[in-house]
Amino acid sequence: MSTATAEADLTVHTAEGPVRGRNTGTARVWRGIPYAQPPVGDLRLRLPQRPDPWQEVLDAGRYGPWAPQPLRRVLPGADAKTPMSEDCLTINVTAPPEAGEAPLPVLVFIHGGGFSTGSAAMELVDGARLAAAGNVLFVSMNYRLGALGFLDFRACSTPGRTFDVNVGLADQVAALEWVQRNIAAFGGDPGNVTLFGESAGATAALTLMCVPAADGLFHRTFLQSPAAAAAYGPDLASQWANEYLGLLGAGQDGAAKALAGLDAATLTRAAEELSSRIAPESRPGALSLAPVVDGSFLPLHPLQAFGDGRASSVPMVIGTMDNEGVLFDRLHNILPTSRDRIERMFDQTEPERRDRVIAAYRGYPHKKQAVELGGDAVFWYPSVQAAQAHAAHAPTWSYRFDYAPRAARAVGLGATHGLDLAAVFGNYDAGTGRMLLSMGNRRTARNVGHRFQSALLRFARTGAPGPMWPRYDRTSRRTKIFDRYDRIELDPRTVRRQAWDGYRGYR
Known part of the structure; x- marks a missing residue:
């Protein structure tokens, strides 16, 4: 087979435009596909928007940028050549080496890292072996982290500048919507999507079971070490936002200007200070960077939603390690x-x-x-x-x-x-x-x-x-x-x- 023919075989026409992947020998991969518009400029701290369509074939051979995060905490085993940028809302698909005829089950993975670090590019969470072993499609995504994804700045909105809440979670919903629009073109079954994750990724997946906008976008969940209680009401979220603004040296009058205008590195450093020093000392056991129970996007605390039977009734596997704290x-x-x-x-x-x-x-x-x-x-x-x-309402395994x-x-x-x-x-x-x-x-x-x-x-x-x-x-x-x-x-x-x-x- 010629190189041109092989590349044509790896060109997939998505709802937004054509993308060309590559064959690594062990898997067919499409990486760095935009699933939302870049959350920069006026879209910083706003809900994700569907990407604009493109006509030319997009080269989908490399992972998209890591979300901004503390450099000293970048996790090992990652592609060091992958840049870091606010323009980070990309998705990746990994397929078995050979295409089949029947649609394949789809596994969508959300990476962990305390909602402040991590990337789909980490070597440890490469899905090639998983896809080949199970004859499944593996999907992973990057999403906004830290203050840019998991703090509540709604109170800082002005007539000229609006800030939304839960934008990191909303990114994940947008990625799942992309899967529903496009995964059939890669050979996947949009009616058989398993959402799984570890640590903050599992926490996000569990929380998405309680997000109305995510209903119907996945059909089962496999949760590894979630911090299931890590979602907080607007009062505590507001306290953390105010503490964060104090770290920036921004009063209420200048908050909107600071949040809209400061560079991502400055915003990331302040979030690291809040999450790794201030919050663990002032409120031990709580995670300052976490989903917010805002009454609309996330109407109820996840544990309350589970208890009331208002979480998605999909089958769920959930578990933890023997000694999580060490x-x-x-x-x-x-x-x-x-x-x-x-x-x-x-x-x-x-x-x-x-x-x-x-x-x-x-x-x-x-x-x-x-x-x-x-x-x-x-x-x-x-x-x-x-x-x-959950066991009272849906099949559950522990x-x-x-x-x-x-x-x-x-x-x-x-x-x-x-x-x-x-x-x-x-x-x-x-x-x-x-x-x-x-x-x-x-x-x-x-x-x-x-x-x-x-x-x-x-x-x-x-x-x-x-x-x-x-x-x-x-x-x-x-x-x-x-x-x-x-x-x-x-x-x-x-x-x-x-x-x-x-x-x-x-x-």
Whole structure:
């Protein structure tokens, strides 16, 4: 086949215009396709707008720019040549090496990074192996991060300049709308879309289940370590916006000018200061960069929507790592993993409930138990709340990922936050994946990863993760434990769950 013919075979006509991908040998890829207009100039901090159509063939061979984020926190294993820009609203499609005849299931991935870092270009979340292993289409997108995506500046609007809220979440809705318009042209089935993500990506996917504008755009969700309670009402969101403006040195009168006119790097530095220093100390356990319960785009707090049966009734798999908090205590220091922060986290809680929770962590306030408590507060217990609520209205499965390669155990991380990414993507030869296997356990790690990945792929194809994985319900709370040898446990950590029951955090 000639080069010209091969390129023609990789040219796809989308609703906006033609795009040409490339064949990497292991996958067919189309990268950096605009799914919305660049959110710059008058569109900064506004809801995304559908892109203008184009006539010439768009070269879709490279990832689009990373969203603006702190340079020192750019994650490893990423394409260092990919630039950083506010013009970041692009989407990527990865297909198996050979085209088939029947429409393929579609997996849409939302990357994590605390709503402040990350990119679809990270090597660890490359979807080529996933697409080939499952004969599926893999889709990923970049979306606005930090202050440009997840702070509420509506109060700063003026007659000449309007600011919207939840624009980062709205970007994800726009990307899902793009999938509905265009994925059939790539060989995908728009009626079979599985939305999945890890960390902030899973939090976003869970939240989108409660966003009316996203209803019908996806058909099941697979959620890895969501911070399910990380959405806040307008009062707390307004406090964070005011604290952020203070970091910019902008009073209310000059806020609109600062937000519209300052460069992205300045806005990003202030958001980093707010999210990594101020918020963890003043309100431990809350994430200042997060969705806002605004009453319209996001009408209810997600956990309330789940409890009321008003979340999307799609099948859901949800789970966490065995010890979520260790990674943050070691690297990012943003969770309530110390005695001082834990005490402040419970300031708004009845003393009896606080005492009951603390008593469930025998050995507290020693560091190990404090780290476990902080990780449970942000990740594990809210996931339990979401699972038990959703199970009353839709098929739900729960898991815990306990496996940790020898290298992770040797440095004291264990099965902590993010170590399931190499498993689900099959990317143990990527940067972080290579480190995890640097001390051996290759065969075991790959076997565990294969079982985890297979559950996702089976879920995407059939709507259930497998016959050996029973549904979750509020009575038995059957949970799959992924480890060297998988097992089903009934109501894992019963004592801790009962101790946390009734805790509402910052809601």
